[in-house]
Amino acid sequence: MTKGAYRVGIDLGTTNCVVSYLAPDASEPLLLSMPQFMADASVQAFDYLPSAIYLLADDEQGKIDPVLPWHNSQDKDYIVGVGALALGQRRAGQLVQSAKSWLSHRQVDRRAGILPWGSELKNKISPLKASELLLQHIRRSWNQQFADAPLEQQQVALTLPASFDEEARALTLEAAKNAGLNELYLLEEPQAACYHYISDDQKRADLADKKMLLVVDIGGGTSDFSLVSILPSTKKNHIALKRIAVGEHLLLGGDNLDQALAFQLDPKQISALSASRLATLVQQTRRAKETLLSDNAPESLSITVLGGGSRLIGGAQKFDVSREALLEQVSSGFFPIVALDDAVHKSSYAMHTLGLAYESDPAFTRHLADFICQHQADIQQATHSSMPDAVLFNGGLFNSALLKSQLRKQLNTWTDQPILECLAEAPNEAVAKGAAWYLKALAGEGHRIESGVPHSLYLKLTEQQFVCILPKGTLTAETLSLSRDFMVTLGEEVQFPLFRADDHIISKLGEVRDESGLHYISTLATELDAQQDSAEVLVNVAAQMTDVGVLQLELLSAGSSDKWRLDFSTQASEESVNRQNEGLLAAKMGEAEEHLARCYSSAGQKQSPDLVKSLKQDLDQLLGARDDWSLATSRRVVDKLLVLKSGRLKSAQHERQWLQLLGYCLRPGYGAEGDEDRVQQVINLTKAGTQFDSSAVWGQYWTLYRRVAGGLSLDQQRTLFKQFSQFYSPSGQRSREKMKALASRSSDDLIRLVGALEALPLSEKQTLVEWLLKRLTKSSEPDTAWWTLGRIASRRLLSGEASDRLPESDLPVILDRALKEDWKKRKQAGLAAVLMCQISVMETDLLSDYRKKVSKKLIKDKCPSQWASRLDSQVEISSEELNSLVGESLPIGLRLSSD
Incomplete structure (x- = not known):
């Protein structure tokens, strides 16, 4: 790696970027002053660069000329830094923020133009490009000031969260390379903060008698927890430090407090804001938060929300922000005093107000407790207690003495031993300065923190075989x-799916295990050169985490001197694309969320009362064909609809569309994280029935519950059966009042619903069969009852267990009735017979005999050929066949279980 005269540390922050450098023979790092184009067309220099990019719209081209000292013609389309923030106040839909958080967001295509999220701007950029533009501005600022020592020729350390996985690290390196920084080191932010702290002799001496340092690094968008072991050194005035544990990646930081403060203003109106408008408002509440948490703070502040854009808040409005309310949010929501064994709260879904999937539990203290509990063995071994004996607070959040005091209070409740608080001045600068000190330590001129792989890494061999290539540490x-x-094949692309292990798993090099406790990261992919096509060779695998901080594999031929290097690649291979299909949000998911807000928020309904009429077509245009929506996209729509729940009361059409879309996107009621809570929210919102008593609305109500029936508990399914019984039991059929009410209840959809209640007790299923068979004696009874009988008596349940099936002894009476029907006229009777006779586990000759009768009748009545195929098939139901069974396919990524 090229070594220049300067050692440069870059803190590529979520909120701000800071650059520090050690000049030759300098005793302390200095901060780089970076020129930035301002909203008034002036150029001013600051020692920080807001991580904000303003994209110029077509009508601004030529009117705004962002001229900077380096006069680069390619910079005409965007503005970076302080001026970007100011211009973004006026046009929120053109402002890109939190690029680092987006770069680690696994549910979006980080190479796609998706930012600003939710904006209709044409010239959007990707998270990768946004990171590149920030680093490019830093490089040009440096080169303008140090023309004789270009940044690309200096030693550079770029910091990132310790919890970034290998793919996010590789993307960060790619962004740096695209910005002209081809060679640099990656350094974890908590380690950088440590390097800054131990650069001071006195502070280093304070740690000499301590055993373990806890680093709590909370910035604008992320939280990082690390444990560093402290050991005595043989060198005079030295201590030996080793990073031994890294927490999970937490998308939780100061931004969350800023958003919570924004929601003080007017929750209904704020929830209706577009993501870009909310981001602008959050800029103002961030400044209010910093004022209200400072010393001698006022009791309240007034802030102004400007109109513009979709004008969901109308014109300019003033709001009072209360210090008392903010302190209550801090003490009860973000920094509550909790027990060390308190579990992290898992709610239905994380907050998505700015597009990013923030942690569902906002309590920093619970996440910290969870981290400490996970690493009790390491802590006990070092300190002989349950807690580290030193703590270093880092990150912009700790500019507030009040927040630092609250967290210090929490730590003291977990131990009766004194904890050394490592006081680091200027937390906004510590990471950048620490990165510069790190480069000096690399040259043997300072104290080095020993660190290793934060999580054990595995390569996938077969479906259930994973081999450990790098153990943790x-x-x-x-x-x-x-x-x-x-064995590997030469001359073809070689793919190695990469996984990481949970920290509790004790991994050994070369150990082979199953997938439990492993989490997919990405796929290493390359084509190995060969003298002949598709040659197979025996190789040995060697792995290392390079000095730069990325994974590298080397394949050594067992029979020759040939070797191949396999660098970690972020390019999507076929397998990685397939695996991510179920997890990636649609590129225009942000615009779809804004469209839903316009349709279902009170302000949006005033402006566009007829928007609901084209909602289905509009969403299909934004998100693509509905059958192709990914699981992540479907559930994200559900989350937005639940937030906008009150908007369904606007009209019968609003409620019908809300129920229809909710049921479609939540089907089959399970399969994604948080589905249990989502289904429970739906039940809580709709348990009183519909707000509008029309057949069309009730039809979507029953359809919603049919679609999510697989995620309902036994008690919840029984409650639905009771609703059916009040109309279709003998007493219900005799009640004029019930029959009158049923006229507007979409009876066909209600009957179809009970066919999906596969968990019902046997007695209730038998009662259902009895009632429906009796109804089918009437020629006027629609086919729907046969559809329901086929579902409830099927030998292959869609979500229930084999033990939930009706016994074979109950089938003849249904089959005999079905065989008497004319399947040309009553097609659902034929389908019901197929479902009841298909091959199943531990069947008897009784069903075999009926299967022959059904097969003959299928031919005689000219039924669809796939029905006959289903009779003898021993494989699970395909998605195409499922269309015939429930009228629609499941979301991408879900698979039905077989008996």
Whole structure:
């Protein structure tokens, strides 16, 4: 790696970027002053660069000329930094923020133009491009000031969250390379903060008698927790430090407090704001938060929300922001005093108000408790207690003495031993300055913190075989060779799906295990050169985490001197694309959320009362064909609809569309994280029935519950059966009042609903069969009852267990009736017979005999050929066949279980 005269540390922050450098023979790092184009067309320099990019719209081209000292013609389309924030106040839909958080967001295509999220701007940029533009501005600022020492020729350390996985690290490196920084080191932010702290002799001495340092790094968008072991050193005035644990990636930071403060203003109106408008408002509440949490703070502040854009808040409005309410949010929501064994709260879904999937539990203290509990063995071994004996607070959140005091109070409740608080001045600068000190330590001129792989890494071999290539703690640049050999094919793309292990798993090099406790990261992919096509060779695998901070594999031929290097690639392979299909949000998901807000928010309904009429077509245009929506996209629509629940009361059409879309996107009621809570919210919102008593609305109500029936508990399914019984029991059929009410209740959809209640007790299923067979004696009874009988008596349940099936002894009476029907006229009777006779586990000759009768009648009545195929098939129901069974396919990524 090229070594220049300067050692440069770059803190690529969620909210702000800071650059520090050590000049030759300098004793302290200095901060780089960066020129920035301002909203008034002036240029001013600051020692920080807001991580904000303003994209110029077509009508601004030529009117705004963002001229900077380096006069680059390519910079005409955007503005970076302080001026971007100011211009974004006027046009929120053109402002890109939190690029680092987006770069680690696994549910979006980070190479796609999706930012600003939710904006209808034509020239959007990707999270990767946004990170590149920030680094490019930093490089040009440096080169303008140090023309004789270009940044690309200096030693550079770029910091990132310790919890970034290998793919996010690789994307960060790619962004740096695209910005002209081809060679640099990656350094974890908590380690950088440590390097800054131990650069001071006195502070280093304070740690000499301590055993373990807890680093709590809370910035604008993320929280990082790390544990650093402290050992005595043989060198005078030295201590030995080793990073031994890293927490999970938490999308939780100061931004969450800013948003919570924004929602003080007017929750109904704020929830209706577009993501870009909310981002603008949050800029103002951020400044209010900093004022209200400072010393001698006022009791309240007034802030002004400007109109513009979709004008969901109308013209300019003033709001009072209360200090008392903010302190209550801090003490009860974000920094509550909790027990060390308190579990992190898992709610239905995380907050998505700015497009990012923030943690569902906003309590920093519970996440910290969880981290400490996970690593009790390491802590106990070092300190002989349950807590570290030193703590270092870092990150912009701790500019507030009040927040630091609250967290210090929490730590003291978890131990009766004194904890050394490591006081670091200027937390906004610590990471950048620490990165510069790190480069000095690399040259042997300072104290080095030993660190290794934060999580054990595995490669997938077969469907349930995963081999450990780097155990947790493996030191950087240490090459480990696996003792076993592997076969690879030359001349073709070689793919190695990469996984990481949970921290509680004790991993050994070369150990092979199943997928439990492992989490997919991405796929290593390359084509290995070969002298002949598709040659298979025996190789040994060696792996290391490079000095730069990315994974590297080397394949060594067992029979020759050939070797191939396999660098971690963020390019999507076929397998990674397939795996991510179920997890990626549609590129225009943000615009779809804004469209839903316009349709279902009170302000939006005033402006566009007829928008609901075209809602289905509009969403299909934004998100693509509905049958192709990913699981992530479907559930994100559900989350937005639940937030906008009150908007369904506007009209019968609003409620019908809300119920229809909710049921479609939540089907089958399970399969995604948080579905249990989502279904419970739906039940809580709709348990009183519909607000509008029309057949069309009730039809979507029953359809919603049919679609999510697989996610309902036994008690919830029984409650629905009771609703059916009040109309279709003998007493209900005799009641004029019930029959009158049924006229507007979409009876066909109600009957179809009970066919999906596969968990019902046997007695209730038998009662249902009895009632429906009696109804089918009437020629006027629609086919729907046969559809329901087929579902409830099927030998292959869609979501229930084999033990939930009707016994075979109950089937003849239904089958005999079905065989008497004319399947040309009553097609659903034929389908019901197929479902009841298809091959199933532990069936008897009784069903075999009926299957022959059904097969003959299928031919005689010219039924669809796939019905006959289903009779003898031993495989699970395909998505195409499912269309015939429930009228629609499941979301991408879900698979039905077989008996």
